[in-house]
Amino acid sequence: MSEIIAVINQKGGTGKTTTSHNLGYGLARKGKKVLFIDLDPQGNLTFSCGINEFEHSLADVIYQDKSLNETIIKLDEKIDLVPTDIELAHTELFLTQQDDREFIISKALKETAKRYDYVIIDCQTSLSVLTINALVAATKIVIPLQMTILSLKGLDLVLSTIQDVKENLNKHLKVAGILPVMIDRRRKLSTEVIDIIVGNFDIHVFKSQIGSSVRAAEAPSFGKSVLEYAPSCNVAKHYGLFVKEFLSITKKL
Amino acid sequence: MSEIIAVINQKGGTGKTTTSHNLGYGLARKGKKVLFIDLDPQGNLTFSCGINEFEHSLADVIYQDKSLNETIIKLDEKIDLVPTDIELAHTELFLTQQDDREFIISKALKETAKRYDYVIIDCQTSLSVLTINALVAATKIVIPLQMTILSLKGLDLVLSTIQDVKENLNKHLKVAGILPVMIDRRRKLSTEVIDIIVGNFDIHVFKSQIGSSVRAAEAPSFGKSVLEYAPSCNVAKHYGLFVKEFLSITKKL
Numbered sequence: 443m444s445e446i447i448a449v450i451n452q453k454g455g456t457g458k459t460t461t462s463h464n465l466g467y468g469l470a471r472k473g474k475k476v477l478f479i480d481l482d483p484q485g486n487l488t489f490s491c492g493i494n495e496f497e498h499s500l501a502d503v504i505y506q507d508k509s510l511n512e513t514i515i516k517l518d519e520k521i522d523l524v525p526t527d528i529e530l531a532h533t534e535l536f537l538t539q540q541d542d543r544e545f546i547i548s549k550a551l552k553e554t555a556k557r558y559d560y561v562i563i564d565c566q567t568s569l570s571v572l573t574i575n576a577l578v579a580a581t582k583i584v585i586p587l588q589m590t591i592l593s594l595k596g597l598d599l600v601l602s603t604i605q606d607v608k609e610n611l612n613k614h615l616k617v618a619g620i621l622p623v624m625i626d627r628r629r630k631l632s633t634e635v636i637d638i639i640v641g642n643f644d645i646h647v648f649k650s651q652i653g654s655s656v657r658a659a660e661a662p663s664f665g666k667s668v669l670e671y672a673p674s675c676n677v678a679k680h681y682g683l684f685v686k687e688f689l690s691i692t693k694k695l
Numbered sequence: 696m697s698e699i700i701a702v703i704n705q706k707g708g709t710g711k712t713t714t715s716h717n718l719g720y721g722l723a724r725k726g727k728k729v730l731f732i733d734l735d736p737q738g739n740l741t742f743s744c745g746i747n748e749f750e751h752s753l754a755d756v757i758y759q760d761k762s763l764n765e766t767i768i769k770l771d772e773k774i775d776l777v778p779t780d781i782e783l784a785h786t787e788l789f790l791t792q793q794d795d796r797e798f799i800i801s802k803a804l805k806e807t808a809k810r811y812d813y814v815i816i817d818c819q820t821s822l823s824v825l826t827i828n829a830l831v832a833a834t835k836i837v838i839p840l841q842m843t844i845l846s847l848k849g850l851d852l853v854l855s856t857i858q859d860v861k862e863n864l865n866k867h868l869k870v871a872g873i874l875p876v877m878i879d880r881r882r883k884l885s886t887e888v889i890d891i892i893v894g895n896f897d898i899h900v901f902k903s904q905i906g907s908s909v910r911a912a913e914a915p916s917f918g919k920s921v922l923e924y925a926p927s928c929n930v931a932k933h934y935g936l937f938v939k940e941f942l943s944i945t946k947k948l
């Protein structure tokens with residue numbers, strides 16, 4: 443049974459793309475077959491995978507010109523990618539005119555997902571119709587969260603959107619958890635924000651918190667995940683632990 | 696002649712809201728009359744100004760139910776705010792059906808702007824029709840940029856969008872400059888990214904770079920800019936220098 447993971451947060455710069463990339467790479471390293479779907483018109487995940495040119499993209503699938511299979515790029519033995527470019531931004535207007543606009547991605551994934559253990563969808567920074575598509579297609583959600591007040595403010599909004607989708611469009615949707623990212627343990631704010639989340643939301647907070655390292659900011663220009671680019675840095679170690687915790691948490695959900 | 700400043704970057708979490716808030720507060724401290732316009736449906740600037748409830752918002756202006764004047768909240772003697780909430784997200788669909796959709800904000804500002812020295816528009820993290828509205832209304836642009844590879848990748852896209860608007864919709868638009876934010880001077884990556892920008896783009900890079908401080912991440916929950924909340928921290932000092940440099944740069948443009 444394939445797991446379809448939506449990595450979501452409408453707050454900007456909270457590590458969604460970095461988390462999508464390293465979660466997928468980490469799962470593949472454990473022998474899982476992984477498909478990345480880049481659902482952000484800015485194509486950061488596509489770029490971070492070292493892909494700059496491609497014949498077909500996710501936009502072609504949304505316009506229903508191409509099947510998902512026709513867009514898939516093989517990154518290595520275990521990891522495939524459906525790439526995206528800015529053309530995806532124009533699909534939003536097209537989608538608003540479709541009756542089944544929230545189901546385009548889940549329909550496209552129906553057959554393809556069966557070939558993978560995990561499909562990881564990197565979402566854009568807004569609760570757009572594309573992001574709703576990811577929530578409707580997903581089985582599990584990961585919410586990367588920076589430990590700041592503005593990031594915490596955004597959490598309410600993303601959780602209520604998930605609740606809406608769960609009640610009306612996708613009853614099987616579950617939140618695997620909130621992943622604290624770019625943590626600085628010396629900072630009182632980090633621990634305060636985590637206390638607030640744990641105290642106010644009945645939601646799992648991953649114990650494997652991701653620290654901060656310039657290696658994570660450098661990795662994309664080498665077309666590699668930080669796990670691959672700088673395996674001995676703190677962020678790589680933390681993502682390694684996160685992947686383990688993710689596997690054990692999602693088994694029980 | 697009022698200056699209308701669009702603070703823009705479609706990459707997430709690059710300090711747009713924090714920069715909008717501190718630029719406005721810093722200008723007001725120098726005796727300028729400032730109007731904030733929160734153009735992000737997530738309403739981070741509204742929240743950061745300590746505003747949680749309001750009768751009318753920017754969405755009402757876009758639907759042309761209310762004039763801009765009817766939404767204005769007085770924050771203090773020199774600073775006013777046009778607040779926003781999630782309702783703004785629904786205006787995008789409405790706007791796509793209007794012939795003059797890129798001019799809604801500039802038309803609304805036409806009379807109101809005259810009462811202010813500076814109007815500061817905090818943009819959302821996407822190059823949406825709302826963000827285009829900001830570029831069409833603006834006289835000057837500030838682009839806050841994190842010193843990472845993915846942030847640099849986004850710069851091409853924002854500059855080409857600005858060029859389009861300049862050629863087709865707003866000939867007076869000028870870029871005041873790129874503001875490096877969340878700088879860690881020990882990091883080679885910060886200096887490398889700045890060198891790349893200076894080397895490849897014929898665009899001003901503000902010398903007053905903004906460092907990193909947990910005070911900046913805490914300030915929004917007190918409804919204050921970091922200049923007001925923690926005036927002696929590094930980020931407050933850097934924003935103080937930035938405001939001075941901004942005034943001298945924009946005088947010559």
Ligand SMILES: Nc1ncnc2c1ncn2[C@@H]1O[C@H](COP(=O)(O)OP(=O)(O)OP(=O)(O)O)[C@@H](O)[C@H]1O
Pocket residue numbers: 453454455456457458459460461482486565566567623624652653654655656657658659660662677705706707708820843844845846
């Ligand atoms: N653990 C980390 N340490 C240091 N830098 C990081 C870390 N994780 C991510 N970054 C960098 O911070 C920036 C934001 O991260 P990322 O792009 O993954 O967030 P995002 O939520 O996908 O952003 P967007 O809202 O633009 O989609 C990127 O430049 C990235 O390389």
Ligand SMILES: Nc1ncnc2c1ncn2[C@@H]1O[C@H](COP(=O)(O)OP(=O)(O)OP(=O)(O)O)[C@@H](O)[C@H]1O
Pocket residue numbers: 452453454455567590591592593706707708709710711712713714735739818819820876877905906907908909910911912913915930
């Ligand atoms: N100089 C700084 N030092 C430390 N933290 C900062 C600094 N500037 C901003 N922050 C924090 O980093 C996060 C991102 O900043 P901010 O919200 O201003 O960026 P943004 O570009 O407006 O994000 P979005 O894409 O969501 O609109 C916020 O939680 C903010 O409080």
Ligand SMILES: [Mg+2]
Pocket residue numbers: 458459460482486565566
């Ligand atoms: Mg991203």
Ligand SMILES: [Mg+2]
Pocket residue numbers: 711712713735739818819
């Ligand atoms: Mg913002």
